[in-house]
Amino acid sequence: MVVVCFLLSIESNLAQSTLSPERYPIIPKPLSLIEQKGDFIFNKETKIVVKTSDEQVQKAVSFLVDLLAPSTGYKLGYAKSQAKNALIVALDPSIKSEEAYYLSITDKAITIRAKTAAGIFRGIQTLRQLMPAEIEQKQQVSSVKWSVPCAVIEDEPRFQYRGAHLDVCRHFFPPEFIKRYINLLALFKYNTFHWHLTEDQGWRIEIKKYPKLSTLGQWRKETCVGRHTSRTPVMERVYDNTPYEGFYTQEEIKDVIKYAQDRFITIIPEIEMPGHALAALAAYPDLGCTKGPYEVATRWGVFKDVFCTRDSTFIFLQDVLTEVIDLFPSKYIHIGGDECPKLRWQNCFHCQTFMKENGIKDEHALQSYFIQRIEKFINSKGRQIIGWDEILEGGLAPNATVMSWRGTEGGIAAAKQKHNVIMTPGDVCYFDYYQADPKNEPMAIGKTPTTLEKVYAYEPIPQELSADEAKYIIGAQANVWSEYMKTGSHVEYMVFPRALALAEVTWTSKEKKNYEDFIKRFKLQALRLDQMKVNYAKHILTD
Incomplete structure (x- = not known):
């Protein structure tokens, strides 16, 4: 009966010609939303009824209580049974999808049901977006009516993996900013944060067994200024003559992981190998x-x-990865695998001897051996690897998930080999690329801007895949490389609002997407970003 009702509500929603983006500015757009008259009003008498003892559900509800308290002044109390003005939360095993939720808002009660606590939390984020933007304030606001428009919403994500990445090696960002970034991702229903922790320009994670990584490895004597890379002639390079350093202690990492867990976001750590070392x-x-x-x-x-x-x-x-695995509870460990020149291996007596003794035909096959050996170790710890699409070269590791960044070809090849794929092509999903005319923008990557509209138009499943092969595309990810981003404020400028567009790409069914409608909803969510003091790019607001 629940399934039948669910389908009927979807049909009812599809039959509606329009929804009001002004009244329901939800991003990403829900699967089904039926408008209702009236509003629910939060006040000091509002009670919370939690119909489960599940600790994770309690965590999700606590997030809402903590969100409401500073701005409204209401420290919502709990009730054991139905109250007149109540928020009711319950687990519902009849809902099949892990992150799906049902949200009913009437003038008397709000009901959130989901199969899991993660689904409850996603429903809470929708409720959050329907509340006045001032809810994000950290001090009491007396002039706001804390109302939520009535509706019946049934929602679930299109893709199971919805990720955003951040490189903290080229430039380092403190734990406080990482938490802020995670909070913003949670608001728009991302479920994964990919933390790029090691690079040529700095090692950012404390490893107890190898203390020099967080003394010598985290420090560089200076930083290039402008576009000076490894290809720039020596005489043309310009530097700032300023030492640069930064790393996360294991205690700081544990604190960030807990913060992310409280927002139902998984952190995937990346330890680069065999290149970028x-x-x-x-x-x-x-x-x-x-x-x-x-x-x-x-x-x-x-x-x-x-x-x-x-x-x-x-x-x-293996020692490094053991400490990383002990810290991070994620199913996946990212091992990089990209941009590994073979010159040193070609001229290394040990590597060449090793290849001959083990029947490895060339250096590409040696990289494949390297990745597969690491994979076996990580698998022995009960985890799985993700690598950039170069791990396809020389033969793909048996259980690897591929992040396709050099276009879509790597993702197509991996899916055809029945490997899970996360799509992150550089021309669409790299948010370090210019987002508007470079003449008016801070220094960034690329020549052709990756505009908000271009991100929104992206379709993660390539046409070249059959229906069975398409099942291996498990989601998409935004990547943020920080060569030209020295501050968290600059990161926010490059990521938002493009991250909102990708959130809708990965959550909302493609049939329900509409760019003009998205822009109307974004302009209202921009008020929320203003309250949170996010330094988002405002081009679209002035167009």
Whole structure:
């Protein structure tokens, strides 16, 4: 009966020609929304009725209580049974999707039902977006009526993986900003934060067994100014002559992980290998083919020094990954695998001998061996690997998930091999690219802007895939590389509102997407971002 009602409500919603974006400015757009007259009013008498003892549901409800208290002045109390003015929360096993939710708002009660606590939390974010933007204030606001428009909403995501990435190696961002970033992702129903923690330009995670990583490896003597990369001639490079450093202690990482868990966001850590390894080599030179000396990179680009395929290197990486796995509860561990030059391996006596002894035909196959050996170790710990699409070269590791960034070709190839794929093509999903005319923008990547409209128009499932192959596309991700982003404010400028567009791409069924309607809803959610003091790009508001 519940399923029948669900389908009927969808048919009813589809029959409606329009919904009011002014009254229901929800991003991402729900699967089904039936407008109702009237409003529910939160006041000091409002009670919360939680019809389950599930601790995770209690956590989701606590998020709402804590959100409401500062701005409204109401510390909502709990009731054991139905109250006159109540928010009712319950688990409902008849709802099949893990993050789906049912939200009913009348003038007397709000009801949220879901199969899981994650679904309850997604419903709470919808409720949050329907409340006045001042709800985001951290001090009491007396001039606002805390109303929510009545509606019946039944919703579920299109894709199971909805991610956003942040590179903290080229430029470091403190834990407080990471939490702010995660909170914004949660607001728009992202469920994954990909934390890029190691690079040529800095190692940002404390590893107890290898303390030099967070002394020598996290520090670079200076930073290039402008577009000076590894390809720029030496005489043309310009530097700021200022030491740069920063890393997260394991205690700080644990605190951020808990913060994310409280918002039902999974953090996937990335430890780069076999390339992008200069910071680790600077700390422990024996890990490289030439054994140094090395220094943490002071400019951007791709560097020829990479991890050597010695047994001691694998022992080091296994030790590092053990500490990472002990910290992060995520199913996935990202191991990079991208942009690994083969020059050092070609000229390394050890690597060449190792290849001959093990029947490895070339350096591409050696990289495949490297990734597969690491995968076996991570699998032995009960986890799985994700890698950039270069891990396809030389043969894909048996259980690997592929992030397709060099266009869609890698994702297509991996899906055809029946591997899970996360789509993140650079020309659409790289939010370090210009978003408008470069003449009027801070320095960024690319020549053709990745506009808000371009992001919104993106379709993650390539036409080249059959229906069965398309099932392996599990979602999409925004990537944020920080070469030209020195501050959290700059990150926000590059990410928002494009992250809202990708949120709708990954959550909302493609048949229900409409760019003009999205813009109307965004202009109202922009008021919420204003209350949160987010430095989002405002081009679309003035068009």
